[in-house]
Amino acid sequence: MSVGNPRSGRRPGRSGTREAILDAARERFAEAGFDRASIRSIATAASVDPALVHHYFGTKQELFTAALELPIDPEVVLTQVAAAPLEELGETIVRAVVTVWDSPVGTPAVAAFRSLLTNADPALARSFLLEIVLKDVRARVDSPPGTGDKRSVLAASQLAGLLVTRKLLHLEPIASMPVDELAKAVGPNIQHYLTGDIG
Structure with a gap:
């Protein structure tokens, strides 16, 4: 049985990674606003690779929607x-x-x-x-x-x-x-x- 490597940019996240990203996103969006808060700065604040942010949430707007817990995409x-x-x-x-x-x-x-x-x-x-x-x-x-x-x-x-x-x-x-x-x-x-x- 062969074990393949995870796809590029999709590193397995530790327990609580998604919540850590959301917490960091809420803080950065509140501090800097949507336009100035970058995925990289959010990833740094959450101590994760930026690719993990995209893996869990897709685009920055989708991350913002999730951070605000909106049930529908604007x-x-x-x-x-x-x-x-x-x-x-x-x-x-x-x-x-x-x-x-x-x-x-x-x-x-x-x-x-x-x-x-x-x-x-x-x-x-x-x-x-x-x-x-x-x-x-x-x-x-x-x-x-x-x-x-x-x-x-x-x-x-x-x-x-x-x-x-x-x-x-x-x-x-x-x-x-x-x-x-x-x-x-x-x-x-x-x-x-x-x-x-x-x-």
């Missing part, structure tokens, strides 16, 4: 938003986000976001929001130049209120409003923040 929503014409961003964002909230992963997703906002390091929540969720939108709506940050955060505040109203407080009629109806009602407000005159 790309599910982000790809829909990225494909939307600029003038339809408001309704598209509402439809994509609320569809996730109302899906089978909705309950753990809402619980994860609530935990992220109340129990986790606020720097992690800010990094997730600004450097992953809003990054591409911020660039698209930066007109006039310099307003992208303000526009995207105003839009996020509207979504946060919608989350609280629909999923935490269960206020009617918003709690049971069909997704398309909700998108048509709330989407224009978000669209105004993204592309309208915000003074």
Whole structure:
């Protein structure tokens, strides 16, 4: 019987390696933000080879998602938003986000976001929001130049209120409003923040 060597970059990890990587990732992401925290620096903090980080988690965004204990990859929503014409961003964002909230992963997703906002390091929540969720939108709506940050955060505040109203407080009629109806009602407000005159 022959015993082959492990595949390159896939060294067997010691007990607790995955948890050590997650702990190091949370610390580095909180300190440096998503963009500046490198896989190498996270691996160094966890005392593992960078290849092990990729082995356990894949990409840096997948590692960030795991570190935040999110039950769904943000790309599910982000790809829909990225494909939307600029003038339809408001309704598209509402439809994509609320569809996730109302899906089978909705309950753990809402619980994860609530935990992220109340129990986790606020720097992690800010990094997730600004450097992953809003990054591409911020660039698209930066007109006039310099307003992208303000526009995207105003839009996020509207979504946060919608989350609280629909999923935490269960206020009617918003709690049971069909997704398309909700998108048509709330989407224009978000669209105004993204592309309208915000003074």
